[in-house]
Every structure is written in structure tokens, then in C-alpha cells.
Amino acid sequence: MLKVEGLHTYYGRAHILAGVEFEVVQGEVLVLLGRNGAGKSTTMKSIMGLVPPAQGRVLFRGASIAGKQPFEIARLGIGYVPEERRVFTELTVEENLEVGRRPPSPNAPAWTPDKLFALFPNLARMRDRAGSQMSGGEQQMLTIARTLMGNPSFLLLDEPSEGLAPVIIEHMARTILDLKREGLTVLLSEQNLRFARAVGDRALIIEKGRIRFTGTMAELMANEAVRSQYLSL
Numbered sequence: 001m002l003k004v005e006g007l008h009t010y011y012g013r014a015h016i017l018a019g020v021e022f023e024v025v026q027g028e029v030l031v032l033l034g035r036n037g038a039g040k041s042t043t044m045k046s047i048m049g050l051v052p053p054a055q056g057r058v059l060f061r062g063a064s065i066a067g068k069q070p071f072e073i074a075r076l077g078i079g080y081v082p083e084e085r086r087v088f089t090e091l092t093v094e095e096n097l098e099v100g101r102r103p104p105s106p107n108a109p110a111w112t113p114d115k116l117f118a119l120f121p122n123l124a125r126m127r128d129r130a131g132s133q134m135s136g137g138e139q140q141m142l143t144i145a146r147t148l149m150g151n152p153s154f155l156l157l158d159e160p161s162e163g164l165a166p167v168i169i170e171h172m173a174r175t176i177l178d179l180k181r182e183g184l185t186v187l188l189s190e191q192n193l194r195f196a197r198a199v200g201d202r203a204l205i206i207e208k209g210r211i212r213f214t215g216t217m218a219e220l221m222a223n224e225a226v227r228s229q230y231l232s233l
């Protein structure tokens with residue numbers, strides 16, 4: 001569904017991604033693992049066109065999207081949930097959802113506020129609450145729900161468990177598995193290996209802007225040497 005080929009991305013003179021390559025298969029949850037500064041968020045932003053790569057190709061459903069503007073990529077069916085949880089703080093939960101609304105797509109699950117409130121019961125209890133009056137976990141749920149209102153077929157999730165309480169992390173894991181059952185394909189970046197193991201079909205490890213491991217989650221969990229070298233603090 002998504003193919004990344006030879007991606008090189010810079011911030012000024014800093015060479016952040018150095019030939020990143022991988023594929024995401026339709027219907028799977030692929031987890032991009034790595035330490036802070038390894039290149040996970042830059043990979044997401046390069047796919048989304050927020051940080052245009054200097055070299056390489058990004059193919060979505062076989063067509064190149066490199067060089068397109070982020071809003072054009074979103075219209076093709078890619079939803080992006082940033083690490084920063086950018087909710088509209090002065091708007092209510094329902095108003096935030098309306099901001100993300102787009103027409104249904106034949107290639108993607110169709111979402112409505114009621115369907116999202118069933119997926120996120122916490123949000124259902126605070127429909128009229130302003131974004132500024134929500135906890136970090138609640139804002140994370142709202143950010144995902146607002147992105148789903150755009151009816152994407154492919155979802156980029158950047159560090160969805162970061163800074164969340166354990167009970168919210170468990171709910172987030174169940175939610176991602178529910179999204180997979182709905183037919184969404186998911187690429188998520190993560191540092192929490194336990195969370196990644198709960199939701200992921202396959203794993204990539206990125207270190208210093210290069211992919212160092214590709215395999216099933218079971219293969220990663222069986223390879224202590226790789227985990228120790230690239231994921232241990």
C-alpha cells in the first residue's frame with residue numbers, strides 16, 4: 001500500500017534520513033521503532049510532505065506522492081496524527097471532529113461522530129468540553145478521532161503512547177487493533193516495545209536515519225541481540 005524508496009531527508013545541513021526503504025502491506029500494523037532522535041518522526045513527516053525529502057520516492061497505492069503538498073497527500077487517503085496532539089483548544093470535542101470531516105471514500109472505512117464516540121467512550125462523555133480542558137490522553141484520543149473523520153485508508157501515528165498513563169496506553173492498544181479490524185492500514189512510530197508488541201504485525205528499527213532491522217514482531221522479540229543493540233537505553 002505504501003512503499004518508501006531511498007529516502008534522504010535533511011534539516012539544514014543535518015542528514016537525518018540516509019536511504020530509508022520499507023513497504024507497508026495493506027491491512028497490517030507496521031511499527032517503526034527506535035530511540036529518540038533516530039529518525040522516526042522525520043520519516044513520518046517526509047511521507048506526509050511536511051519535511052520534503054531531498055532524494056528518494058514515496059509511493060502510495062503505486063503512485064508517487066513525493067513533492068506533493070500535505071493537503072494533497074491527505075486527500076489521497078493518508079491520515080497523520082502528529083506527536084504533538086494538536087487539538088483546537090478553544091473548540092469543543094464535537095467542533096474538533098467537525099474540523100476534520102471529509103466525504104466518505106470507497107477505499108476506506110467511513111466514520112461519523114457517533115461511531116467515533118463508540119470507539120472512544122471517554123470522548124462521548126465530554127462532547128461539549130473544550131480541548132484546553134482535556135488531559136493529555138484525552139487530547140490524544142481526540143486527535144486520532146479528528147483524523148479519522150477525514151476517512152483515511154492509511155494512518156500515520158507518531159508516538160501514540162508517549163506520556164500516557166498505563167490504563168490509557170492499554171485503551172490505545174485496543175483502539176489500534178479495532179482500527180485494523182475496520183480495514184485501516186497503520187504505520188506507527190513508537191519507543192514503547194511492550195505497546196508495539198501488543199499492536200504490531202511487523203517491526204522496523206531505525207537508527208541514525210537507517211533501517212537496521214525488518215521482520216515480524218515475533219522475530220524481533222526472539223532476537224535479543226538486535227533489541228539490546230538498537231532499543232535498549
